[in-house]
Amino acid sequence: MTYYTLNRLLQGVLVLFLISLVTFFLINLAPGGPSSLINMESTAAEREARMRQYGLDAPAPVRYVRWLAGAVQGDLGNSINQGLPVTRLLSQRMGVTLQLAGYAMLLTTLFGVFLGVVAAMNHNRWPDHVVSFVSTIGMSVPNFWLGIVMIILFAVTLGWLPAAGSSTLGRGFDIVDRLRHAALPAGVLAFSLMPNVVRVTRSALLEVLASDFVRTARAKGLHQRAIVWKHTFKNALVPVISILGLITTVLLSGSVVIESVFGWAGLGRLAIDAASGRDYPVILGVTVLVGALTVLVNLLVDLLYAAADPRIRYG
Amino acid sequence: MADAAAVSARANRRKSRSRLWNKILRQPVGIAALVGILLLIALVTFGPELYPHSAHRTAPLATLKPPSAEHWLGTDELGRDVFARVMAGGRVSLAVGLVSMLVGLTIGSLAGGAAGYFGGLTESIIMRLVDVFMAIPAFFLILVIVTSFGNHPLMVILTVGFSFWPQMARPVYAEFKKFRNSEFVEASHALGGGHLRVMLKHIFPQVLPQAIVLATLGVGWAILSEAGLSYLGLGIQPPLASWGNMLQNAQAYLWLNPVLAIYPGLFIAVTVLLFNVLGNALRDVLDPRG
Numbered sequence: 001m002t003y004y005t006l007n008r009l010l011q012g013v014l015v016l017f018l019i020s021l022v023t024f025f026l027i028n029l030a031p032g033g034p035s036s037l038i039n040m041e042s043t044a045a046e047r048e049a050r051m052r053q054y055g056l057d058a059p060a061p062v063r064y065v066r067w068l069a070g071a072v073q074g075d076l077g078n079s080i081n082q083g084l085p086v087t088r089l090l091s092q093r094m095g096v097t098l099q100l101a102g103y104a105m106l107l108t109t110l111f112g113v114f115l116g117v118v119a120a121m122n123h124n125r126w127p128d129h130v131v132s133f134v135s136t137i138g139m140s141v142p143n144f145w146l147g148i149v150m151i152i153l154f155a156v157t158l159g160w161l162p163a164a165g166s167s168t169l170g171r172g173f174d175i176v177d178r179l180r181h182a183a184l185p186a187g188v189l190a191f192s193l194m195p196n197v198v199r200v201t202r203s204a205l206l207e208v209l210a211s212d213f214v215r216t217a218r219a220k221g222l223h224q225r226a227i228v229w230k231h232t233f234k235n236a237l238v239p240v241i242s243i244l245g246l247i248t249t250v251l252l253s254g255s256v257v258i259e260s261v262f263g264w265a266g267l268g269r270l271a272i273d274a275a276s277g278r279d280y281p282v283i284l285g286v287t288v289l290v291g292a293l294t295v296l297v298n299l300l301v302d303l304l305y306a307a308a309d310p311r312i313r314y315g
Numbered sequence: 316m317a318d319a320a321a322v323s324a325r326a327n328r329r330k331s332r333s334r335l336w337n338k339i340l341r342q343p344v345g346i347a348a349l350v351g352i353l354l355l356i357a358l359v360t361f362g363p364e365l366y367p368h369s370a371h372r373t374a375p376l377a378t379l380k381p382p383s384a385e386h387w388l389g390t391d392e393l394g395r396d397v398f399a400r401v402m403a404g405g406r407v408s409l410a411v412g413l414v415s416m417l418v419g420l421t422i423g424s425l426a427g428g429a430a431g432y433f434g435g436l437t438e439s440i441i442m443r444l445v446d447v448f449m450a451i452p453a454f455f456l457i458l459v460i461v462t463s464f465g466n467h468p469l470m471v472i473l474t475v476g477f478s479f480w481p482q483m484a485r486p487v488y489a490e491f492k493k494f495r496n497s498e499f500v501e502a503s504h505a506l507g508g509g510h511l512r513v514m515l516k517h518i519f520p521q522v523l524p525q526a527i528v529l530a531t532l533g534v535g536w537a538i539l540s541e542a543g544l545s546y547l548g549l550g551i552q553p554p555l556a557s558w559g560n561m562l563q564n565a566q567a568y569l570w571l572n573p574v575l576a577i578y579p580g581l582f583i584a585v586t587v588l589l590f591n592v593l594g595n596a597l598r599d600v601l602d603p604r605g
Contacts, residue, residue: 018447026561027463136595140535140588142542145580148566152573167379238414253454257543261566271455275462294450 008302012295017292020284024067027280028060067284076288078279079274086285089270094286094289096166097266100189100259101251102180108197108247113240115194116201121228123206131202135195143192143254147261150184162264185262185297189254194245200243204236237308245301249294338600345596347522351589359405363559368396370556380572388578391561392568401578404556409586411557412538418476419537420530423483424519430484431491432514442488445481453478457540461549471550475540483529490522526602531594535587542583558583 002055014033058066070077076086119131155163166181208214209232217227267286274282339346363370373393380390388397412484429439448456460474491514494500503513538558544550545559553560558579565576 015447015450018443019451022447023451023459029463136588136591137584140591141584142539142546142580142587144543144546145562145576145583148562148569148576148580151527152576156570156573249370249449249452253452256452256458257456257547260547268454271458272549275458278462280462283459287451287459290452290455291450294452297469298450 001302005299005303008299012299015295016288020068020071020288021064023284023287024064025060026255027284028063073205076285079279079282081274081277081279081282090267090280090285090289093265093267093270096264097255097259097268098254099166099178100185100228100255100264101130102183102256102265103186104189104193105244107186108251109191109244111190112194112197113201116198116240117205117228117233119198119202120205120209121235128202131198135198138191138193139195141192143188144200144257144261146191147185147188147258150188151261154184166266185264188261189251189258192254193251194271195252196243196247197240200239201236204239205232208232208235218245234308238305241301241304241308245298252293254289318370321403331542333393334602342596342600345593345600348592348596352586352593355405355586355589356409359402359409362402363399364528366396366402370395370397370399371554372396389574391575392564392572397578400556400561401558401582404558404579405424405582405586406559407468407551407555407557408538408541408559408583411468411475411541412534412590413549413587414474415474415476415537415541416530418473419479419483419528419533422477422480424487424522424526426480427484427487428491428514428519428522431488431493432495432518433511434492434495438492441484444568445488448481453540457544458549461544466549466552468551468555471541471544475537475544478540479533479536483526486525487522487527490525491518494518494521512518515524527601528594528598531590531597535590535594538587538590 067077074087076090078085079089082089115131119128122128151163154161161184162181166178167174168177168181202244204221206230209228214227214232217231222231252268256271258264259266259268260272267290271283271286273279274286373395378390378392380386382389386396386398388401389525391397391400426445430438430445457474457478460477461470464470464474494517499517500513500524503517508517541550541557542559542562545557546563548560548563551557551560553564561579562576565579568575
């Protein structure tokens, strides 16, 4: 188990290294490259000085090695537009994104698993069809548009919930206020992620429901509900856990746009601002951090397998 | 003798074709989705030619008008006709969706096919790259590329397509790996067939049903990505209309005229829904395992 965990961690580090390599060279392959950010009105001498200041005068491979040497020591360079260390920007913004992602993941899991179970218990009857219809809608509706519609409905028309921000400005920590702000963005994200969980839960449960021990349970007269929740559900859990790992990337992608719709100052917003401002160190930093989160979640998921299914043992 | 064999082969083919037809006819919802998609394509292709208003002409005195017989969906903040813009934006969004799906499918099939067929070092390198790209949330990858290479419409298409090559590469890889050592591949090699011929003529047809399903679902995904990107102001740039950048404009007028934000989103949702429904129906017909 320890060996397995260590091995996976090592692989994760390798993937992270490759992510940084790919991102760095994608950015530097671009015509013009990072130097194009420098003001067109500046003189040639000024431009050269700026280039040297940011170390842009060195060839790309040298710059990558320098960046990597810093990154290993926890220094991701400085933001070109804000002058602040990238690590500080990331740590400022990460909390908001993790909060949003956490709520969304919770809602996705609760509703996704519940609807998946409902669909499987009523296989090919109307509740199954309704769930599948709602799932297809969730897959198809652009989440940012749903966000706008929800703002129109709940903030503009009804005035029940705030339209933007993650908390009321100037107010200290207030859990009710936080939750009121999170309700719409987290709900919208969950609605678009849910179909994945529903589909996997439904098919995993259907598969287990067709197995022999379920027939035995039924034969001894157990109630359908007892069969599903006590006997079947645990066995269907493994694929459900694995899909939660897979939708992490979708969740983080989705939060980029949703943070913009609802004006949350998270990693997604940071990435967009860096992208439109061509702030290369920040983009690189955000991508690596987001990749690290993904790798970490997937490692946790693999370890959770073993907890959910004692048959799985990592050597 | 040879004639008889040819006749029976033809009869078999006809039989399997009619079986396919029967399966297709059992998917009325899928057929309806296909018809819907064709109607949408017809609307965005011919609509702008038939509708009297231009998507670009502004009218400072007739801004934010409600729907009327003159302007079917009203006018936007610059007095442009919303219905004309929806059709013009649809041209762009559908084109981006279809072409970038082809881009993703091509890159994914080539990479996945090569990895599965050749194995060894090619396999390790390509599949490790797939892992890396799967670990970067697609939207961040798109942001990185668009930042560095600019947001020319062609670049947007390439970027969105490129961002889902790993999803395409995985199933293709699995199939090619499965068939690499099968007898029909060996037979073709024995007859002097080169690698390319074996891959394209003998293995790829096995993957085709799955690829068609993935591609159909991929169009919906590509349309959503382009819309999100353009909504953020990083995709298709105004004055060229796309459903995504129309929504970006509309959000500024949410309190004044919320209806503006409804139409483009509704068109995106319906279009993606049609492609998803068609994709699911195709999966039932073509891919019994899915």
